[in-house]
Amino acid sequence: MSGGEARLVARGLDVGHAGRRVLGSVDLTLRAGEVTVLAGPNGCGKSTLLRTVAGLQPALAGEVHVDGEPLRSLSRRTLSRRLAFLPQTPLVPAGVTVRELVRHGRYAHRGAFARHTREDAEAVDWALAVTDAAPLEGKRLDELSGGERQRAWLATVLAQRADILLLDEPTTYLDLRHQFEVLDVVARLADEHGIACGVVLHDLMQAAAYGDRILVIADGAVTATGPPDEVLTPETIGRAFGLDVSVVRDTETGHLACFPRRPAAAAR
Numbered sequence: 001m002s003g004g005e006a007r008l009v010a011r012g013l014d015v016g017h018a019g020r021r022v023l024g025s026v027d028l029t030l031r032a033g034e035v036t037v038l039a040g041p042n043g044c045g046k047s048t049l050l051r052t053v054a055g056l057q058p059a060l061a062g063e064v065h066v067d068g069e070p071l072r073s074l075s076r077r078t079l080s081r082r083l084a085f086l087p088q089t090p091l092v093p094a095g096v097t098v099r100e101l102v103r104h105g106r107y108a109h110r111g112a113f114a115r116h117t118r119e120d121a122e123a124v125d126w127a128l129a130v131t132d133a134a135p136l137e138g139k140r141l142d143e144l145s146g147g148e149r150q151r152a153w154l155a156t157v158l159a160q161r162a163d164i165l166l167l168d169e170p171t172t173y174l175d176l177r178h179q180f181e182v183l184d185v186v187a188r189l190a191d192e193h194g195i196a197c198g199v200v201l202h203d204l205m206q207a208a209a210y211g212d213r214i215l216v217i218a219d220g221a222v223t224a225t226g227p228p229d230e231v232l233t234p235e236t237i238g239r240a241f242g243l244d245v246s247v248v249r250d251t252e253t254g255h256l257a258c259f260p261r262r263p264a265a266a267a268r
């Protein structure tokens, strides 16, 4: 599915820290059933943008609307039912098992002291299964590998069953198979459940394969936005990353891939 209803809309958004602007005049729309990839060089402001539209830090200017309502008018609990956010490096709570962590993802649906319902248990089981984290459920977070822990966190935000999913580099620490499995889960959530996904990715091949739209961020602004075929050009990517690149299409999958061009003298 592609091009569904707008779930999260940011207009004229300036984002930054302590009044210092990192990114200006951002327009961003996350639509139901679409995966939007945020790409750009280190430090360009991808996480700052994602945290701002997730309501975790204030915008310096502009507005964010979630399902037509101003973000700032929504209580934390209402927002967590609609929007789930996986930060780049979540803090690891001491002594907590994977299942306990994932159950915490149900907090917005049941409150702090209410009993877990069958629906809660089903959401937790589903989230553990789709992230391949079910075998880890009894383990403590501090005894997991980086990749196992990342899958546990992903399961936690999925258990929230929100309609908007914001993931900041969800493939970090994951081996190749699990990277693709996580991105397959994201694609399925968009295609089959109509979830609006905003995902920060560094790998432009993954961006091309999984993004319905790509936002390229560089030099304090969004420098390109659109479907991969329009955005992944040698000019756009070359300018954003300060690289001379060639863009080729994989003949089997039809997806685009970017490669840095080596100077002729360096070619073997």
Ligand SMILES: Nc1ncnc2c1ncn2[C@@H]1O[C@H](COP(=O)(O)OP(=O)(O)OP(=O)(O)O)[C@@H](O)[C@H]1O
Residues within 6 Å of the ligand: 017, 018, 022, 040, 041, 042, 043, 044, 045, 046, 047, 048, 049
């Ligand atoms: N808490 C903070 N306080 C002040 N400045 C910050 C803070 N977090 C990030 N920054 C600065 O804001 C800018 C954007 O950082 P951000 O983490 O959003 O970039 P990014 O594109 O996500 O980078 P990366 O690809 O390396 O994860 C950087 O210059 C960074 O140093």
